[in-house]
Amino acid sequence: xxxxxxxxxxGTVGTGTAAILLDPAGRNPLLQEIEIKxxxxxxxxxxxxxxxxxxxxxxxxxxxxxxxxxDIVVELLGGLEPARSLMxxxxxxxxxxxxxxxxxxARYGDEIYTAANEAGxxxxxxxxxxxxxxxxxxxxxxxxxxxxxNVIGIVNGTTNYILTQxxxxxxxxxxxxxxxxxxxxxxxxxxxxxxGLDAADKIAILASIAFGGRIKREDVFCxxxxxxxxxxxxxxxxxGFVIKLLAIAKSKDKEDTLEIRVHPTLVPKHHPLxxxxxxxxxVLVEGEPLGQVMFFGxxxxxxxxxxxxxxxxxxxxxILKSSGKTKNLDPLLSCSHQHFCSLIPIEETxxxxxxxxxxxxxxxxxxxxxxxxxxxxxxxxxxxxxxxxGTLAEIVVVTHDVREGNFRQALTExxxxxxxxxxxxxxxxx
Amino acid sequence: xxxxxxxxxxGTVGTGTAAILLDPAGRNPLLQEIEIKxxxxxxxxxxxxxxxxxxxxxxxxxxxxxxxxxDIVVELLGGLEPARSLMxxxxxxxxxxxxxxxxxxARYGDEIYTAANEAGxxxxxxxxxxxxxxxxxxxxxxxxxxxxxNVIGIVNGTTNYILTQxxxxxxxxxxxxxxxxxxxxxxxxxxxxxxGLDAADKIAILASIAFGGRIKREDVFCxxxxxxxxxxxxxxxxxGFVIKLLAIAKSKDKEDTLEIRVHPTLVPKHHPLxxxxxxxxxVLVEGEPLGQVMFFGxxxxxxxxxxxxxxxxxxxxxILKSSGKTKNLDPLLSCSHQHFCSLIPIEETxxxxxxxxxxxxxxxxxxxxxxxxxxxxxxxxxxxxxxxxGTLAEIVVVTHDVREGNFRQALTExxxxxxxxxxxxxxxxx
Numbered sequence: 001x002x003x004x005x006x007x008x009x010x011g012t013v014g015t016g017t018a019a020i021l022l023d024p025a026g027r028n029p030l031l032q033e034i035e036i037k038x039x040x041x042x043x044x045x046x047x048x049x050x051x052x053x054x055x056x057x058x059x060x061x062x063x064x065x066x067x068x069x070x071d072i073v074v075e076l077l078g079g080l081e082p083a084r085s086l087m088x089x090x091x092x093x094x095x096x097x098x099x100x101x102x103x104x105x106a107r108y109g110d111e112i113y114t115a116a117n118e119a120g121x122x123x124x125x126x127x128x129x130x131x132x133x134x135x136x137x138x139x140x141x142x143x144x145x146x147x148x149x150n151v152i153g154i155v156n157g158t159t160n161y162i163l164t165q166x167x168x169x170x171x172x173x174x175x176x177x178x179x180x181x182x183x184x185x186x187x188x189x190x191x192x193x194x195x196g197l198d199a200a201d202k203i204a205i206l207a208s209i210a211f212g213g214r215i216k217r218e219d220v221f222c223x224x225x226x227x228x229x230x231x232x233x234x235x236x237x238x239x240g241f242v243i244k245l246l247a248i249a250k251s252k253d254k255e256d257t258l259e260i261r262v263h264p265t266l267v268p269k270h271h272p273l274x275x276x277x278x279x280x281x282x283v284l285v286e287g288e289p290l291g292q293v294m295f296f297g298x299x300x301x302x303x304x305x306x307x308x309x310x311x312x313x314x315x316x317x318x319i320l321k322s323s324g325k326t327k328n329l330d331p332l333l334s335c336s337h338q339h340f341c342s343l344i345p346i347e348e349t350x351x352x353x354x355x356x357x358x359x360x361x362x363x364x365x366x367x368x369x370x371x372x373x374x375x376x377x378x379x380x381x382x383x384x385x386x387x388x389x390g391t392l393a394e395i396v397v398v399t400h401d402v403r404e405g406n407f408r409q410a411l412t413e414x415x416x417x418x419x420x421x422x423x424x425x426x427x428x429x430x
Numbered sequence: 431x432x433x434x435x436x437x438x439x440x441g442t443v444g445t446g447t448a449a450i451l452l453d454p455a456g457r458n459p460l461l462q463e464i465e466i467k468x469x470x471x472x473x474x475x476x477x478x479x480x481x482x483x484x485x486x487x488x489x490x491x492x493x494x495x496x497x498x499x500x501d502i503v504v505e506l507l508g509g510l511e512p513a514r515s516l517m518x519x520x521x522x523x524x525x526x527x528x529x530x531x532x533x534x535x536a537r538y539g540d541e542i543y544t545a546a547n548e549a550g551x552x553x554x555x556x557x558x559x560x561x562x563x564x565x566x567x568x569x570x571x572x573x574x575x576x577x578x579x580n581v582i583g584i585v586n587g588t589t590n591y592i593l594t595q596x597x598x599x600x601x602x603x604x605x606x607x608x609x610x611x612x613x614x615x616x617x618x619x620x621x622x623x624x625x626g627l628d629a630a631d632k633i634a635i636l637a638s639i640a641f642g643g644r645i646k647r648e649d650v651f652c653x654x655x656x657x658x659x660x661x662x663x664x665x666x667x668x669x670g671f672v673i674k675l676l677a678i679a680k681s682k683d684k685e686d687t688l689e690i691r692v693h694p695t696l697v698p699k700h701h702p703l704x705x706x707x708x709x710x711x712x713v714l715v716e717g718e719p720l721g722q723v724m725f726f727g728x729x730x731x732x733x734x735x736x737x738x739x740x741x742x743x744x745x746x747x748x749i750l751k752s753s754g755k756t757k758n759l760d761p762l763l764s765c766s767h768q769h770f771c772s773l774i775p776i777e778e779t780x781x782x783x784x785x786x787x788x789x790x791x792x793x794x795x796x797x798x799x800x801x802x803x804x805x806x807x808x809x810x811x812x813x814x815x816x817x818x819x820g821t822l823a824e825i826v827v828v829t830h831d832v833r834e835g836n837f838r839q840a841l842t843e844x845x846x847x848x849x850x851x852x853x854x855x856x857x858x859x860x
Contacts, residue, residue: 016719020575028574029642030761126572132720134564134572141571141748142556142564144458145450145740212459272726275705289446289733290562296702296724303719310575318571318762323753331460332748 003317006064006095007039008086009076010048010057013100013127014039016306017074019050021313030314030321040064065090072316074309075099084108091115091123098312100127100305106201106217109208113335120327122319122334124312129155129202132304133297134311135283139209141332146287148210150250152430155202157279157299158186158193159225159245163233163264164277167242172230185279195224196245196262203247206283207260211251213341215260221346223263232356232425235386235396239354241266242274243427256341259349266354266398266429273430347405352381352429355399355411358392358421365419366395372417376410378402392421398429432463433747436494436525438470438516439506440478440487443530443557446736447504449480451743460744460751470494495520502746504739505529514538517553521545528742530557530735536631536647539638543765550757552749552764554742559585559632560711562734563727564741569639569715571762576717578640580680582860585632587709587729588616588623589655589675593663593694594707597672602660615709625654626675626692633677636713637690641681643771645690651776653693662786662855665816665826669784671696672704673857686771689779696784696828696859703860777835782811782859785829785841788822788851795849796825802847806840808832822851828859 005021007014018039024031039052040061058064065073065086073090075097077083083104087097092115099105105112105125116123126136130153139151154160158180165176177194180186192198200222204215225245236243246265251258267274272294276282281299286292298304319330329336359365366383373380379400386394399407414420435451437444448469454461469482470491488494495503495516503520505527507513513534517527522545529535535542535555546553556566560583569581584590588610595606607624610616622628630652634645655675666673676695679688697704702724706712711729716722728734749760759766789795796813803810809830816824829837844850 020719026577028762029766030574133723134568137572138564138568141745142567142741143737144460144744145737147456287737289450290737291728291731291734293563293725293727296726298721298723301721304721307573307575307717307720311572314574314762315571318760319752322749322758322760323756324758326753328752328754330748330752332458332744336459 002033003071003320004035004037004069005072005074005313006037006067006070007074007076008061008064009078010039010041011076012302013305013309014076015048015050016302017076017309018052020306020310022050028314030317034313034317037067037070038064061086062089065095066093070095071320072096072098072313074313075101076309077101078103080104080107084112087112088115091119091121094119094121096121096316097123098309098316099123099125100309102128102198102201102205106204109205110214117329117334120329122316122329124315124333125205126312127305127308129205130281130283130295130297131299131301132307133281133283133295133299135295136209138295139206139285143285143287143290144332146290148251148285148287150248150286151203151206151210151283152273153203153206153247153281153283154244154273154276155247155281155283155299156193156199156245157281158190160276160281161185161279163225163228163243163245166228166230167233170230170234173226173228194226196222199245199247199262203249203260203262207249207258210249210285211258211341212337213256213339214337215341216343219343221261225264227425228264228427229425232427235356236266236354239398240269241429242269244273246273246430252344256339257344258341259344261346261349264427266427268430271430347408349404350401351404352401353399353407354427354429355397355423356425357395357397357423358389359395360419360421361388361391361393362419365393368417368419369395369397369414372414373399373410376406378407378410433501433750434465434467434499435502435504435743436468436470436497436500437466437504437506438491438494439508440469440471441506442732443735443739444469444506445478445480446732447506447739448482450736450740452480458744460747464743464747467497467500468494491516492519495525496523500525501750502526502528502743504743505531506739507531508533510534510537514542517542518545521549521551524549524551526551526746527553528739528746529553529555530739532558532628532631532635536634539635540644547759547764550759552746552759554745554763555635556742557735557738559635560713560725560727561729561731562737563711563713563725563729565713565725566639568725569636573715573717573720574762576720578681578715578717580678580716581636581640581713582703583633583636583677583711583713584674584703584706585677585711585713585729586623586629586675587711588620590706590711591615591709593655593658593673593675596658596660597663600660600664603656603658624656626652629675629677629692633679633690633692637679637688640679640715641688641771642767643686643769644767645771646773649773651691651693655694657855658694658857659855662857665786666696666784669828670699671859672699674703676703676860682774686769687774688771689774691776691779694857696857698860701860777838779834780831781834782831783829783837784857784859785827785853786855787825787827787853788819789825790849790851791818791821791823792849795823798847798849799825799827799844802844803829803840806836808837808840
């Protein structure tokens with residue numbers, strides 16, 4: 001037994017991780033050289049779904065991160081504190097870190113990686129994005145030859161499940177959310193998922209790796225899926241689209257300037273991301289000279305996420321076996337960038353839009369829309385009067401690429417017109 | 431300039447690789463520490479599609495693999511010799527190897543990896559399978575926590591292009607092959623692609639990594655796509671399938687026993703591999719506890735393949751920077767297994783089958799088919815009389831899972847019956 005692990009947390013992913021480490025047969029032979037020394041938990045008496053060697057549990061988490069015998073601390077507590085402090089303490093003690101904590105890394109990555117670089121230890125986080133899908137490591141290690149143009153992901157399983165069910169069954173958001181909660185696909189408080197915050201954490205991490213700069217999480221634009229209606233999904237379908245919550249990061253012409261945003265998006269049906277359904281996740285990376293590659297798989301769940309956690313543990317053990325106690329980090333696996341990227345504000349982004357209008361049934365309304373849009377440089381790809389909702393006419397518009405600020409100004413002006421009742425939905429188009 | 435590269439070969443992929451290494455701006459900063467010292471070519475006078483520093487070309491390939499200043503030899507000659515000998519020579523001189531040569535590795539991997547392990551050098555080959563798609567490294571480094579059940583790939587772009595075009599246009603094989611040759615998607619001698627030999631090389635490599643044992647390439651069962659007709663594609667479509675050339679590797683219950691086969695396959699339309707079209711490749715890996723993950727992208731082309739070659743170069747440089755001159759190899763990146771897996775013969779494999787029969791238009795023919803199949807334990811999922819071809823009735827059968835040997839015996843018996851004219855096609859079903 002060469003390498004000793006300290007596990008912080010024994011929830012769903014912690015239990016999955018322990019189960020793999022305690023049953024190595026048939027897996028990578030390197031696992032046989034890895035031993036869990038201690039697992040830090042809140043309660044020693046709680047029933048567990050895994051058979052643990054006696055005496056392995058402790059409520060003293062400080063003891064784990066300072067234990068001189070432990071080589072790698074695996075942080076699966078989630079949340080910001082005490083996760084952040086424990087990771088920093090472990091780093092200061094020269095321990096490598098494996099974590100699934102997207103929230104802590106998206107917010108405190110700067111502090112954590114600076115400390116890790118000084119201490120000469122790795123902080124690996126494959127499980128933080130895309131569950132079991134290898135995506136962080138391929139971004140770090142397999143795409144370095146490329147100038148990355150963009151990274152687009154379906155990185156939240158809960159919202160993808162909800163949108164898939166709404167698309168398949170024509171149901172409304174609230175019904176499907178309730179069903180997802182019954183099935184355990186959505187949490188009792190689903191805010192972080194349905195408001196896009198979880199996806200924003202994840203795209204901040206992916207962008208930081210893909211574009212080699214730090215990202216201020218609070219600058220990431222984020223819009224959730226609560227306003228998406230069955231009507232919009234049905235109109236999108238007729239126009240040749242499905243609606244997905246996408247997390248998008250794009251490089252801009254100016255160096256170290258990025259566009260990062262999370263929002264529901266109309267995705268053309270033939271696009272590779274359009275067929276990613278239910279709780280599956282996928283990340284599409286586009287670069288030069290590579291073109292498009294996509295990574296697809298289960299975005300959550302104990303087994304898949306534990307698979308990613310253990311992959312990171314194996315990686316560190318592989319490196320320790322080959323390089324011994326050197327404190328030089330492999331620049332592809334460590335976080336070697338220090339500077340922050342600047343993100344352009346959402347008004348400056350350029351995209352296509354879908355918008356649905358309820359208007360009085362008067363002649364000239366479509367002409368009026370077209371004129372208002374034209375005055376703000378918004379060029380229309382299609383305008384369709386779908387039918388009536390009560391006494392109001394329902395008109396759906398898809399624009400060509402347009403600066404968001406211009407589009408919003410046009411909408412404000414349009415809403416001032418008496419002929420326009422309301423604009424129930426505005427969704428960006430990929 | 432810390433690290434020196436010797437490039438063997440300046441064809442399509444070699445040119446793409448040189449182009450990236452000579453123009454590092456905007457790519458991974460580690461590229462700035464890498465220098466091409468020499469490029470070995472057959473002709474010094476040939477026009478090249480990349481601007482090279484003067485004096486970098488040489489026809490003396492031996493000199494490159496023995497140059498004490500060169501850290502990494504990048505073998506892009508293709509073919510078996512002199513590629514094999516040059517790689518072995520370079521290894522004996524302590525140089526790391528990056529190669530895209532699936533044919534040489536599938537056949538001489540045993541010899542090459544044994545030499546590399548003795549010398550303490552890496553032999554990386556991301557570009558050998560799936561062009562620009564990161565798949566070898568994820569298999570080695572990101573899935574080690576899993577018991578891998580199977581690896582299924584669309585790993586040959588030429589045949590996938592041909593089958594996609596046949597599906598879209600209803601054209602026959604010969605027409606589409608001719609068009610593919612005009613477009614440069616198929617070679618003048620397309621044998622290695624259309625007979626499945628290239629895919630067999632690749633699945634032998636993937637299986638070796640996924641299942642941690644060496645594979646005898648000559649034991650891999652291989653059937654090409656030349657017998658696939660427009661009629662079969664059309665019937666498959668009606669039954670809910672598309673036809674793809676799949677490369678399949680499965681673990682069997684017995685340790686170190688595998689099933690590896692390459693053949694055209696009916697793939698259910700909802701399966702993730704069904705929508706991989708044209709020259710794109712994809713590799714689907716299924717394991718416990720992970721479930722399914724899929725890697726998708728461009729399976730060939732100068733840019734994508736060069737992206738994979740340069741990723742391997744970067745990996746080695748990253749390791750050299752962190753671990754210095756240690757001769758201990760990272761067990762996840764080196765080839766640590768020595769034993770050979772045993773492959774079960776094709777007659778012992780169990781799969782579903784699609785078969786098309788031309789029969790006399792007599793009462794009782796379908797009953798006769800059913801009886802013959804029943805006597806050999808072949809259970810039928812569906813039997814459809816499609817219509818007539820001339821005076822003959824056309825009957826299509828899809829079986830449940832059946833041992834291939836039993837199915838073949840039943841077919842031989844069926845062919846002996848006077849009511850049966852011929853069996854124009856037999857295709858396995860995923």
